[in-house]
Amino acid sequence: MTATAVKQATVTQSRQAPTGQKLCSKTDLVAFSGVAAWLETPQGPTQVALFYLPGFERELYAIDHHDPFSNANVIAHGIVGDIQGAAVVASPIYKQHFRLEDGQCVEDDSVKLATWKVSFKGADVWIEE
Amino acid sequence: MSITSKRNVIIIGNGMVGHHLVEQLVENGALSQMNVTVFGEERHRAYDRVHLSEYFKGRDAEALALCDGDYYASHGVTFNSSEAVISINRAAKTLATERGNYAYDHLVLATGSYPFVPPIPGNDREGCLVYRTLDDLDAIREAAQSAATGVVVGGGLLGLEAANALRGLNLETAVIEFAPRLMPMQVDSEGGELLREKIEALGVQVLTERATQRIEDGAASRHRMVFQDDKILETDLIVFSAGIRPRDQLARECGLEIGERGGVVINDQCQTSDPAILAIGEVALWNQSIFGLVAPGYQMAKTALSTLTDGDASFAGADMSTKLKLLGVDVGSIGDAHGNQNPGARMFRYLDPLTQIYRKMVVSSDGKKLLGAMLVGDNSVYDTLLQYYANGIELPKEPASLILPQSGAAPALGPDALPETAMICSCHNVTKASICATIDAGASDLGAVKSNTRASTGCGGCASLLKSVVDHELAARGVEVDKSICEHFQHTRQELYDIVRVEGIKTFSELIEKHGAPSTHHLGCDICKPAVGSILASCFNEPITDAAHIPLQDTNDTFMANMQKNGTYSVVPRIAGGEITPDKLVVLGQVAQKYGLYSKITGGQRIDLFGARLEDLPEIWGELIEAGFETGHAYGKSLRTVKSCVGSTWCRYGVQDSVGMAIKLENRYKGLRAPHKIKFGVSGCTRECAEAQSKDIGIIATENGWNLYVCGNGGMRPRHAELFATDLDDEALYRTIDRFLMFYVRTADRLQRTSVWRENLEGGLEYLKEVILDDSLGMGDELERQMQTVVDNYQCEWAGAISDPDKLKRFRSYVNDSRPDPSIIMTSERGQLRPA
Numbered sequence: 008m009t010a011t012a013v014k015q016a017t018v019t020q021s022r023q024a025p026t027g028q029k030l031c032s033k034t035d036l037v038a039f040s041g042v043a044a045w046l047e048t049p050q051g052p053t054q055v056a057l058f059y060l061p062g063f064e065r066e067l068y069a070i071d072h073h074d075p076f077s078n079a080n081v082i083a084h085g086i087v088g089d090i091q092g093a094a095v096v097a098s099p100i101y102k103q104h105f106r107l108e109d110g111q112c113v114e115d116d117s118v119k120l121a122t123w124k125v126s127f128k129g130a131d132v133w134i135e136e
Numbered sequence: 137m138s139i140t141s142k143r144n145v146i147i148i149g150n151g152m153v154g155h156h157l158v159e160q161l162v163e164n165g166a167l168s169q170m171n172v173t174v175f176g177e178e179r180h181r182a183y184d185r186v187h188l189s190e191y192f193k194g195r196d197a198e199a200l201a202l203c204d205g206d207y208y209a210s211h212g213v214t215f216n217s218s219e220a221v222i223s224i225n226r227a228a229k230t231l232a233t234e235r236g237n238y239a240y241d242h243l244v245l246a247t248g249s250y251p252f253v254p255p256i257p258g259n260d261r262e263g264c265l266v267y268r269t270l271d272d273l274d275a276i277r278e279a280a281q282s283a284a285t286g287v288v289v290g291g292g293l294l295g296l297e298a299a300n301a302l303r304g305l306n307l308e309t310a311v312i313e314f315a316p317r318l319m320p321m322q323v324d325s326e327g328g329e330l331l332r333e334k335i336e337a338l339g340v341q342v343l344t345e346r347a348t349q350r351i352e353d354g355a356a357s358r359h360r361m362v363f364q365d366d367k368i369l370e371t372d373l374i375v376f377s378a379g380i381r382p383r384d385q386l387a388r389e390c391g392l393e394i395g396e397r398g399g400v401v402i403n404d405q406c407q408t409s410d411p412a413i414l415a416i417g418e419v420a421l422w423n424q425s426i427f428g429l430v431a432p433g434y435q436m437a438k439t440a441l442s443t444l445t446d447g448d449a450s451f452a453g454a455d456m457s458t459k460l461k462l463l464g465v466d467v468g469s470i471g472d473a474h475g476n477q478n479p480g481a482r483m484f485r486y487l488d489p490l491t492q493i494y495r496k497m498v499v500s501s502d503g504k505k506l507l508g509a510m511l512v513g514d515n516s517v518y519d520t521l522l523q524y525y526a527n528g529i530e531l532p533k534e535p536a537s538l539i540l541p542q543s544g545a546a547p548a549l550g551p552d553a554l555p556e557t558a559m560i561c562s563c564h565n566v567t568k569a570s571i572c573a574t575i576d577a578g579a580s581d582l583g584a585v586k587s588n589t590r591a592s593t594g595c596g597g598c599a600s601l602l603k604s605v606v607d608h609e610l611a612a613r614g615v616e617v618d619k620s621i622c623e624h625f626q627h628t629r630q631e632l633y634d635i636v637r638v639e640g641i642k643t644f645s646e647l648i649e650k651h652g653a654p655s656t657h658h659l660g661c662d663i664c665k666p667a668v669g670s671i672l673a674s675c676f677n678e679p680i681t682d683a684a685h686i687p688l689q690d691t692n693d694t695f696m697a698n699m700q701k702n703g704t705y706s707v708v709p710r711i712a713g714g715e716i717t718p719d720k721l722v723v724l725g726q727v728a729q730k731y732g733l734y735s736k737i738t739g740g741q742r743i744d745l746f747g748a749r750l751e752d753l754p755e756i757w758g759e760l761i762e763a764g765f766e767t768g769h770a771y772g773k774s775l776r777t778v779k780s781c782v783g784s785t786w787c788r789y790g791v792q793d794s795v796g797m798a799i800k801l802e803n804r805y806k807g808l809r810a811p812h813k814i815k816f817g818v819s820g821c822t823r824e825c826a827e828a829q830s831k832d833i834g835i836i837a838t839e840n841g842w843n844l845y846v847c848g849n850g851g852m853r854p855r856h857a858e859l860f861a862t863d864l865d866d867e868a869l870y871r872t873i874d875r876f877l878m879f880y881v882r883t884a885d886r887l888q889r890t891s892v893w894r895e896n897l898e899g900g901l902e903y904l905k906e907v908i909l910d911d912s913l914g915m916g917d918e919l920e921r922q923m924q925t926v927v928d929n930y931q932c933e934w935a936g937a938i939s940d941p942d943k944l945k946r947f948r949s950y951v952n953d954s955r956p957d958p959s960i961i962m963t964s965e966r967g968q969l970r971p972a
Contacts, residue, residue, distance in 0.1 A: 035951035039659070039687035040694075045953045054950070054957075063657065073959075079703035080957050084691040088661030091623070097662035099691035099699055104662075114587065 028134045030057065030069075033127060041083035041096065043072045046123070046134055055123060056083035057132060058096060058107055065094075068107040069125035069134060074098045075118055082120070143170045143241040145444060146231065148221050148386070150176030152185055153417030153433035154246030155202050160441040162211045169445065172213045173238065177220035180270055181205070186430055189297050191273050192304040200270070224390040226410055242412055242444055245387060245400060246437075249380035249418040249428070254289065258351030263358055264374045267298040276375060280305040283372030285357060287311075289348065290378035291318040296462040298377045299340055303463070307373065310341035312361070314378075317344055322458070322469040323494075326487055327512040330494045334465045334513060343369070380428055382419045395421040404450040405443040406436050414440050427454055455526065459518045468511035468518040471525050472498050478507050486539045495539035497521070504530050509539075523555040551601075551608035560602055561591035568605055575609050581618070582606050600892055601853070621886065622663040626653050629811065629886045633671050642676060643684045644668050666690050667886040670773055673809035674881045675922075677929035679936050680772075680809075681943050692771035695947065696933055697753055702960055702971040705753060706746040707733070708770035709760050710806060713780045713798030713818075714741025723763035731756055734968045740777030740815065742768060747969055749956060750949045757934045766806075766932040773887070774809045775816070778802040779827065783820030783837070792837030794820030797866070801835075804870065807930040808877065808923075811884040811893075829857045832890040833873060841865045844872060846904070849891035858894075858901055861909060874923040875908045875916055882919075 030044045036059035046055045054072035072082045077100035085096040088104075090113060095104040104113040110120030124135040145161075147154050158174060161167055176182070183200040191200065208215040216233075224231045230239050251266040253259050263279050266272050267288075280286065286302040288295050291313030302309040311318070317328025318335065332342045347364045354360035357370035382399040393401040393409035399421025406414045406422075416436035418428055427433065432454030442449035457470040475481045475498035484497040495517065498508035506524040511517065517539060524531060524538070530553070532538070556569035566589045574588040585606050586592055592602045620626045625648070627635070632647070641647045647668060648658050660668070669688030673680060680686075680693050692698050697705035709724070724743050728735045731752050733745035748756055757767075770776060778801050781787065783794030798818040808814070817828030818835045828834030834845035840863040848857025861872055884893040897904060906912040937943045949957055961972040 031951040035945070037686060037946065038683070042951045043949060044951050045955070057951075060659070063659075077701060077703075079701065080959055081691070081699065081703045084694065084699070086662035086665055086690065087659060087687060088624075088665065089657035089659040090661060092657065094657060094659060095661070100701065102662065 029128075030055070030125075030132045030134055033130050033132060036132065039087055041085065041087065043080070043083040044132075054080050055134070056096070057125065058083075058087055058094075060087070060094065063094075065108075067125050067127065067132065068094070069123040070096070070105065070107055070110050071120040071122070073120075074100055074103075075120070076101045076103055144239055145170045145172045145242045145244065146238060146240040147172065147174045147244045147246055148231070149246035149248055149417070149419075150174055150178070150182045150215070150217070151246060151248045151417065152182060152202065152430050153248070153437050154244070155182030156434050157244060157246065157416065157437040157440055158208070158211075158213055159203075160437055161444075162213075164441060164445070166441065166445050167212060170242075174208065174213060174215045175219050175221050175233065176215070176217045178269060178271065179218045181208070181215065181217060183270065185268075188267075188270075188273065189301045189304065191270065192277065192301050197270055221386060224386055224413075226390050226413070229412065240412075242414065244440055244444075245408070245413065245415040245419055246417050247383040247386065247419045249382050249426075251294075251376060252379045252381050253376045254348070254378055256348050256351060258359075259376065261351055261359065261374075263372065264351065264376065267294065267301065267375050267377050273301070276301065276373070277305065279373050280307055283307055283358070285310070285371045286373040286375065287361065287369065287371040288375045288377055290376065291315070291342070291344065292321060292377070292379065293319060293460065293462065294380070295377040296335070298375045299335075300463045302373070302375065303338070303340065308341075309339075310343060310369065310371070311335070312346045312348065312369075313342070313344045314347055315344065318342060319462075319467065322467060322473065323510055323512055324474060324496065326485065327467075327494045327496070327510055330487070330489075330492055330512045331465060331467065334492055335463055338463055340463065380418060382421070382426060384419055387413075387415070387419070395424065399426050402436075402451075404439075404452065406440045406451055407443060414443060416440050422451060423453060425453070427456070429454075429456060429458065432456070457522055457525070459515050461515075466511065466513055466515035466518075468509070468515045468521075470509040470518070470522055471506070472508035473510040474498075475508060481507050484536050484539060486536075486541075488541070497535060497539055499531065499535050503535060506531060506535075523557070527555045529553050529555065551605045552612075554605065560605055561589070566591040571602070571605055572609055575606070575613065580610070580615060600887060600889075604892075604896075620653070621667060622661055624648060624652050624658075624660050624664045627651065629667055629671070630883050632668060633674070633882055636668075636671050636675055642672065642678070644672070644688050645684070660688075662690075663886075666693070666773075669693070670809045670811065670886075673774075674926070677807065677809075677926045679931065679933055681933060681937050681940075681946075683942075686946070695750060695753060696757075696767060696771055696937065697748065698771050700746060700971070703957065704746070704960055704971075705748045705750065706744050706770070707748050707753070707756055707760075708738065708742050708744050708768040709765035710768040710802070711742045712802040712806075713778055713795050715780075715795055715799060720763060720765065723760070723765075727756055727759050730759075732962070732969055734970055738770075738777075739779075741779050742770070742777060744770070747962060747971075749960065750947055751954070751956070754938050754944050754947050758938050761932070761935055761938065767934040769806065772809060773812050774807065775802070775805045775814045778816035778818060779831070780818045781820050781823075781825035783818075787820060789823060790820035790837070791839055792820055792842065794818045794826065794835075794837055797835065797837075797842070797869075798826075800866075801833075801870075801873070804927055805873070805877065808881075808926050810877070810881050812887050812889045814877070814890070830854065831857060833857075833876070835869065838863055842869050844869060846876060847890045847894035849889055851889075853891070855891040855895075860901075860905065871920060872908060875919040876904075878919040878923045879904075879907060879915075 038061050041056045041058045044055050046053050055069050056072040058068040060066050072080045074081050081099050085099045087096050094107040097104050105120050110122045112118035180197050182202045219233050222232050230237050251268045265275050286307035287310045288299045289312050291311045299309050299311050318331045336342055349362045352360050354370040358372045361369045384398055384400050387400040388394050400408050400415040400419055402415050402420045402422050406416055408415050417433040435454050436451050439449050439451040460467045472478050480501035482499045486495045493514045494512040496510040509521045554568050558568045560566050570589055579585045579588050592599045619628045665688040680689055697707055728745050734747050736744050738744050778798040780794045780798035784790030815831045816833045817826040817831040819826040819828045820837045829845050830848045830850045834857040836843045842864045844861045845857035846860045849855040962969040963972040
């Protein structure tokens with residue numbers, strides 16, 4: 008399979024969780040890396056990659072765990088970095104970069120991952136309304 | 137421009153070249169300036185004469201046609217088929233056919249050639265035919281219906297084509313050649329002999345040095361051919377294919393200049409002695425030569441287009457190199473294949489009578505340039521040789537390597553030596569030329585080249601080759617090549633390595649704070665982080681699972697397993713030297729059964745277990761470690777395996793204990809992280825069953841110790857390892873490998889295998905020998921000490937991980953739920969699971 012063979016239709020607008028939803032605790036996160044979590048949505052359960060950048064202006068990101076290029080759920084396992092100032096994650100399979108902020112694929116304008124608003128509430132990680 | 141001022145251009149002949157001229161006129165918009173009329177004497181419109189023999193395999197005239205039936209009409213070209221031109225009146229600028237007279241401003245002769253029929257008494261008997269046109273083929277087919285045997289007179293290219301056609305008609309076929317061998321123009325006597333053997337093996341009788349004296353009535357067959365020595369051959373059907381002659385009759389009769397042996401003389405603009413008349417294709421004589429191939433004819437057609445439209449293109453001759461498949465036999469001819477046009481040229485010959493392959497190279501007297509080549513039986517090296525010949529590329533030091541078997545041993549061409557047509561990215565079909573074009577169009581770095589051409593965005597296997605080509609082309613254009621590893625560090629990997637060592641920096645964050653390029657984030661990226669992670673591991677060998685190192689690792693290193701395409705992982709325990717006890721084998725089988733893992737033996741003498749879910753990895757490893765296994769580092773840019781043959785312990789030929797040595801080496805260097813993966817091989821004797829010469833480090837036993845080979849590679853660009861040192865004892869072997877590997881670790885670029893590193897190393901193998909064997913830089917002790925540090929600090933990463941609850945948390949697929957990833961779906965194949 009080539010890197011671009013499987014491109015699913017991507018949701019370009021942030022998906023809405025019904026109300027605020029607790030995903031996990033801060034201690035589940037891995038600094039400067041990602042973990043995956045399940046999120047309940049009106050469309051059913053979906054997988055979210057959470058990235059934690061302690062000490063940075065924005066510390067927490069939630070982005071779709073599904074890699075549309077490989078069609079596997081692996082985004083949380085990619086390497087976090089920044090490209091020209093924007094925080095990104097590189098897919099561990101075919102290495103495309105996705106901006107953590109808005110899910111935009113750097114190499115392919117037509118691909119954008121879903122993102123969610125996410126924040127700490129005390130020691131817990133919450134997806135916001 | 138009004139219609140009336142259009143010039144009248146008439147093309148006589150509608151063969152492949154004449155048709156090509158029409159296509160050129162159409163495609164270049166020339167028809168706005170001229171009215172074009174084409175005369176063809178055949179009833180068919182232009183067809184593919186090169187593949188004429190396929191007519192007997194079911195391709196009819198329509199399938200062989202070079203254009204659709206309405207092509208000429210739809211472009212406003214008048215096409216008169218079955219209308220032969222009888223005469224040309226140059227003074228009046230008219231020509232005559234049976235149907236009328238036509239005026240021209242410009243005339244193009246594309247009348248081609250006719251088959252030469254030797255003046256043998258009886259050559260006009262019924263059933264004596266030629267092989268040139270579709271009508272000829274119809275005649276042959278009809279005659280074959282009442283024939284059992286057929287003879288082709290002429291053992292050249294076309295003769296063998298004709299013989300193939302007769303075979304296709306189920307005739308018992310013979311080829312008669314006047315010269316002492318087949319294809320005398322293309323091959324020499326050795327090649328001709330091989331060709332004869334191969335063609336006779338197909339059931340075609342080959343008779344050389346036969347001059348036919350007469351053809352008369354046969355006794356058992358229709359004809360009897362009588363030869364110079366009164367020997368005879370009886371046959372039902374005779375096809376003459378003894379060469380071609382230019383069809384220059386019209387030109388002769390109207391007084392154009394004709395060559396001594398025929399052919400209409402043309403200049404570089406394809407004009408005849410009358411500038412209003414052009415000639416192209418096999419009727420034209422340029423510089424005393426007739427070009428009997430279609431490609432030069434097409435070149436002439438392009439030149440004629442230019443001349444007719446007042447352009448300034450010139451015909452400058454053509455390369456007559458050809459690659460043929462005749463009767464299923466490969467024949468290739470490049471440049472001065474016989475070596476008789478270049479005084480002082482040297483010949484290289486390779487003849488394999490078993491596989492029936494013959495290769496010959498004609499090389500300049502200084503050994504640097506390929507002047508010609510001849511191939512019989514196998515054209516697999518034709519393309520490479522043609523690149524050397526056509527591009528004037530300097531030959532490798534040992535030119536013979538190009539035609540010897542295992543041509544992988546041939547030195548790989550560096551980026552500057554690669555021809556424009558070289559395929560760089562085969563996934564996206566990107567050649568060196570298209571890379572150069574995108575650079576010329578403004579792409580100024582690797583990223584831009586990748587996004588413009590898509591090169592290296594498929595399987596990615598060409599990444600380092602692409603980078604070297606891009607770097608080279610940028611440098612060649614005077615662009616200063618930025619050797620920075622990425623936007624976060626204005627340093628090369630080698631510089632970063634030195635900084636880490638000299639300053640004793642132990643974390644990525646310290647390194648990027650002190651030495652990072654100014655940028656809004658100090659996050660690094662997927663280029664610099666794994667590279668620095670590898671450097672830190674090479675220097676200090678701290679566990680990569682430590683918190684400070686985790687964010688640096690590729691997912692494979694993070695989870696100490698190899699991610700597969702569906703997001704599952706594969707598990708490869710170390711099996712040093714490929715030696716494993718039955719008890720351990722049983723455990724591997726049990727673990728694979730328990731966790732539903734697909735099992736495969738690897739090329740490195742290990743067992744790979746595929747399809748493990750992330751959350752199962754710790755348990756799997758718990759069981760493996762319990763049974764005495766340790767991690768195999770299959771996920772790391774590090775020592776992978778030391779492959780071995782069974783050696784003197786069992787083998788009657790072995791001269792040393794290769795398995796014992798392989799285990800010692802694997803245990804010494806396991807855990808060494810390097811710019812790229814490293815593979816070893818140890819063979820117990822010169823028979824080399826461990827294929828050590830295809831490894832980064834290859835060791836072959838001798839009576840006196842070990843011979844050491846370095847910088848070999850399998851994979852995409854195979855490279856044979858080079859002999860580095862001979863007859864080393866065990867201690868000297870370890871010491872030499874310590875120094876060599878640590879020098880590679882210190883100086884190589886990221887993701888650079890030893891083979892590419894070696895090819896880019898200034899001073900080459902000699903320099904490497906000086907540094908490692910003669911210690912010319914005085915750093916031998918230091919290199920050995922560094923390696924000893926790595927060896928002393930080795931610990932099994934998996935053993936460390938499963939005993940640390942914090943590290944184990946990392947192996948949850950989801951932090952808030954233990955349900956498995958539902959998108960991982962397996963199916964069964966050949967008794968095992970695989971991704972659905």
